[in-house]
Amino acid sequence: MADAPAAEKQQKAIVPFLKIPANPAEKPYLQGSRCKKCGATYLGSRMACSKCFSTDAMDDVKLSDRGELHVFSIVHQSVPGVPTPYVAAIVDLPEGVSVRCNISGVEPDPKNLKFGMPVQFVAEKIRTDREGNDVIAFSFKPV
Amino acid sequence: MRDVAVIGVAMIKFGRYPEKTVPELAAQAAILALKDAGIEMNQVELVASGNLYQSNAMVGQRILQIIGQTGVPVINVANACATGSTAFREAYMSVASGAYDVAMAIGSEQMGKMGLLGGGAGGGDPAYSTEGVLGSGLMPAVFGMAGVEHMRKYGTTLEQFARVSVKNHKHSMHNPYSQYQTEVGLEEVLNARMVGWPNTLYMCCPTGDGAAAAIVCSMEKARQFTTKPIRVAASVLTSDPWTQRDLTMPDINTLTRNAAKEAYEKAGIGPQDINLIELHDCFATAELLHYENLGICAEGEAGRMIDEGVTAIGGKVPVNASGGLLSKGHPLGATGVANVCEVVWHLRGEAGNRQVEGAKVGLAHVIGLGSACTIQVLEKV
Ligand SMILES: [Zn+2]
Numbered sequence: 001m002a003d004a005p006a007a008e009k010q011q012k013a014i015v016p017f018l019k020i021p022a023n024p025a026e027k028p029y030l031q032g033s034r035c036k037k038c039g040a041t042y043l044g045s046r047m048a049c050s051k052c053f054s055t056d057a058m059d060d061v062k063l064s065d066r067g068e069l070h071v072f073s074i075v076h077q078s079v080p081g082v083p084t085p086y087v088a089a090i091v092d093l094p095e096g097v098s099v100r101c102n103i104s105g106v107e108p109d110p111k112n113l114k115f116g117m118p119v120q121f122v123a124e125k126i127r128t129d130r131e132g133n134d135v136i137a138f139s140f141k142p143v
Numbered sequence: 144m145r146d147v148a149v150i151g152v153a154m155i156k157f158g159r160y161p162e163k164t165v166p167e168l169a170a171q172a173a174i175l176a177l178k179d180a181g182i183e184m185n186q187v188e189l190v191a192s193g194n195l196y197q198s199n200a201m202v203g204q205r206i207l208q209i210i211g212q213t214g215v216p217v218i219n220v221a222n223a224c225a226t227g228s229t230a231f232r233e234a235y236m237s238v239a240s241g242a243y244d245v246a247m248a249i250g251s252e253q254m255g256k257m258g259l260l261g262g263g264a265g266g267g268d269p270a271y272s273t274e275g276v277l278g279s280g281l282m283p284a285v286f287g288m289a290g291v292e293h294m295r296k297y298g299t300t301l302e303q304f305a306r307v308s309v310k311n312h313k314h315s316m317h318n319p320y321s322q323y324q325t326e327v328g329l330e331e332v333l334n335a336r337m338v339g340w341p342n343t344l345y346m347c348c349p350t351g352d353g354a355a356a357a358i359v360c361s362m363e364k365a366r367q368f369t370t371k372p373i374r375v376a377a378s379v380l381t382s383d384p385w386t387q388r389d390l391t392m393p394d395i396n397t398l399t400r401n402a403a404k405e406a407y408e409k410a411g412i413g414p415q416d417i418n419l420i421e422l423h424d425c426f427a428t429a430e431l432l433h434y435e436n437l438g439i440c441a442e443g444e445a446g447r448m449i450d451e452g453v454t455a456i457g458g459k460v461p462v463n464a465s466g467g468l469l470s471k472g473h474p475l476g477a478t479g480v481a482n483v484c485e486v487v488w489h490l491r492g493e494a495g496n497r498q499v500e501g502a503k504v505g506l507a508h509v510i511g512l513g514s515a516c517t518i519q520v521l522e523k524v
Pocket residue numbers: 035036037038039040049050051052053054
């Protein structure tokens with residue numbers, strides 16, 4: 001049996017709610033879903049609403065690329081292979097969704113971070129997977 | 144539901160026991176609890192065994208294979224850090240319901256050196272691991288951020304969080320069951336190696352092994368076995384309700400508040416009636432949040448409360464007289480049962496040099512992330 005032709009290298013998102021449009025002119029974004037009944041908004045797709053228990057299909061929402069820093073920690077001790085220190089944070093988006101992310105573009109020092117500071121979504125390649133695909137992740141950086 | 148009493152408790156000193164198996168550790172605690180209650184294994188009608196890391200390995204039955212194969216129902220419980228306290232509640236429920244008269248909860252864990260970091264890549268391609276890329280799911284950071292949220296809301300300071308560690312380590316000096324019995328000063332805590340800001344090394348609970356057991360009995364029958372029955376005034380378990388950020392940033396507050404409300408209602412008391420509390424100080428940042436969650440101070444007052452020594456032994460509401468998880472250690476399955484032991488000892492007046500004088504009502508609280516919260520209210524009768 002002949003070898004299968006090498007698959008074309010792809011860009012793959014690190015998590016399903018990070019969407020990478022096929023058209024390279026369009027930027028990656030975070031996808032959410034909103035409950036038609038109560039308006040609760042979630043990261044990614046949902047089978048049901050855990051706030052109001054509705055099982056109706058939700059509305060797809062393209063989440064904003066601007067948010068604000070809710071809280072953060074600076075991780076100095078991590079699992080093997082993960083470089084430290086890094087700023088781990090929770091960013092609130094205007095749609096009422098919170099995102100767990102790194103804050104990039106600043107030295108990991110509490111004095112560089114302010115509660116409520118505006119932050120900008122950034123998507124970039126961080127690694128190559130076993131099959132040679134680009135792994136795309138995101139972070140938020142101070143504006 | 145009928146009245147239930149704790150008639151026997153025991154724990155082994157938390158620490159490292161690499162030469163023992165989990166059932167062996169648990170069996171030691173169970174035998175001591177049976178002795179404390181003055182009963183034999185064949186009087187126990189149900190066993191609830193809490194263990195997390197071997198939750199697929201029938202730990203409860205393996206304990207009975209050591210201490211007595213009586214053939215009674217055995218329930219193996221796993222509920223994150225609330226594993227032991229959930230096992231205690233299962234034992235309580237089995238007696239409160241009237242189905243059984245005597246039940247035993249046994250909590251055990253062998254943590255090895257794995258620590259509370261948790262997380263990691265899992266099975267798939269490590270290129271898709273999110274730790275350190277999409278923030279952190281590691282416990283020091285998760286509980287760090289919970290504390291930082293309090294800092295943001297109320298201006299709570301690093302010193303106030305660090306003082307929790309100073310207080311609990313001071314308490315541990317008098318607890319022979321504590322993994323560490325070492326005093327630390329404020330500067331030492333603040334200047335220790337940073338793990339997950341704002342939690343330094345001394346603000347994180349140590350890793351270790353341990354076991355604890357508690358025997359509950361219908362209040363009717365309790366006096367046959369003991370002159371000092373301790374009434375379970377409430378045993379409550381909650382899970383995390385929907386709140387705005389919970390799915391992204393585990394909300395450790397709301398489910399504790401829900402549990403506290405239900406516990407106080409069931410016990411017919413208020414937070415002002417509590418004489419001592421063992422609460423879930425897995426990280427120093429967590430303890431202050433729970434002062435408010437349990438209603439022992441007003442919103443935003445937790446920092447002041449630690450500054451004024453209200454929660455130190457000798458203060459109005461001593462918290463973590465045992466030394467807390469910060470000193471005692473946190474072998475997940477054992478923790479919630481050990482908390483019950485500590486409160487029972489104080490209510491019986493058997494807590495030695497750390498005794499909270501005149502304690503009549505005590506509360507034991509545990510949080511398991513993901514999330515579960517248990518509260519047991521215990522009362523001297
Ligand atoms: Zn809904």
